[in-house]
Structures are given as C-alpha cells and as structure tokens.
Amino acid sequence: MAADIGFGGGVALGPLLDRTGPEGHVHGVELSDTALAIARRRFRPHVADARLRLHAGDLADLPLSDASVDAAITVNTVYFVPDLSRAFAELIRVVRPGGRVVVGVGDPAAMRAMPFTAHGFTLRPVDELIALLGQAGFRDVRDERVGTGDRAFHLLVADRPSGGPATE
Numbered sequence: 001m002a003a004d005i006g007f008g009g010g011v012a013l014g015p016l017l018d019r020t021g022p023e024g025h026v027h028g029v030e031l032s033d034t035a036l037a038i039a040r041r042r043f044r045p046h047v048a049d050a051r052l053r054l055h056a057g058d059l060a061d062l063p064l065s066d067a068s069v070d071a072a073i074t075v076n077t078v079y080f081v082p083d084l085s086r087a088f089a090e091l092i093r094v095v096r097p098g099g100r101v102v103v104g105v106g107d108p109a110a111m112r113a114m115p116f117t118a119h120g121f122t123l124r125p126v127d128e129l130i131a132l133l134g135q136a137g138f139r140d141v142r143d144e145r146v147g148t149g150d151r152a153f154h155l156l157v158a159d160r161p162s163g164g165p166a167t168e
Helices: 013-020 033-042 044-048 084-094 108-112 126-136
Strands: 002-005 026-030 052-056 069-075 095-106 139-146 153-159
Touching: 002 013, 013 026, 026 033, 033 044, 033 052, 044 052, 069 084, 084 095, 084 126, 095 108, 095 126, 126 139, 126 153
Parallel strands: 002 026, 002 069, 026 052, 069 095
Antiparallel strands: 095 153, 139 153
C-alpha cells in the first residue's frame, strides 16, 4: 500500500497504481476539492474498485491509520506547511516499520529566483528538511538529486526503522 500526500494534478497516482499491481492499493490525500474531483473522474475505475482511496486532508493531519502504508511520497508540499515537525511526525505515524518516505523539493536557491515563490511559499534549506526528518524518527535520510546544477530537484528518501516506536 502506498500514499501520495498532496497529489495535486495526480501525476504520481497512475505510476503508484501500476507499481502496487492489480491487488495493491493507493491512498491519495489532497487539500484541494478541485484536485480531488478531478482525480475521482480521471481514476474512476480505480476509485470504483477501491484500489485508489482519495481523502481530503493535509500533511500535518493525515486521515490514515497508524502504520497503514508501506511507502509515502509528497512532492512540492512542504513549502506550504508551517509546522514541518508535526507533518513529518504524521508521516512516520502512517508508514509501517521498515517502510519508506520520499519528500520532493526544488532546490531552494533556484526556487528563490522564481517570482511566484514570493507568494505563500516557505523555502527551507535541504539540510533543515533532512534534520527534521531525522528528528521525526526516520533513519538513513539521504538526498538523491535529480538533474544537475542549481536547478536540480531533491528527493529526500528516508526509512522508518523496523520494530519499536517510531522515535527509537
């Protein structure tokens, strides 16, 4: 079972459905009613057979059960979350022990140069995001850059430890 948190246009929902296979399930969590409605139409067969479960919600208050997903992704969402400690605590809560999370962000320096980021975006250094994931209890947090130069995208890949509480 996988989850896309803040799926927006739904670009990753199709590949996640493919990756989980015909017996797998995907959760999509999104704030936008418009994005939820579009995803319900676009993925109607998967919603109808319950392979795709769409939820209204946000990263800091996930409508998912504890340890309910094997993996979760969230891309371009952390800019809009005031309390990332709480959001990352929610991620570790819903990912099963031994599971994985991927947080995708644009390079902060490149993002700062884009005029739209002056409106409601909180750009944080990648090192700060990595530290916050570690503080939430994730281990082996690594920055896997996609692309080269100052416009490279950052995929922060983190594992939830197996066994015991999330914060051990």
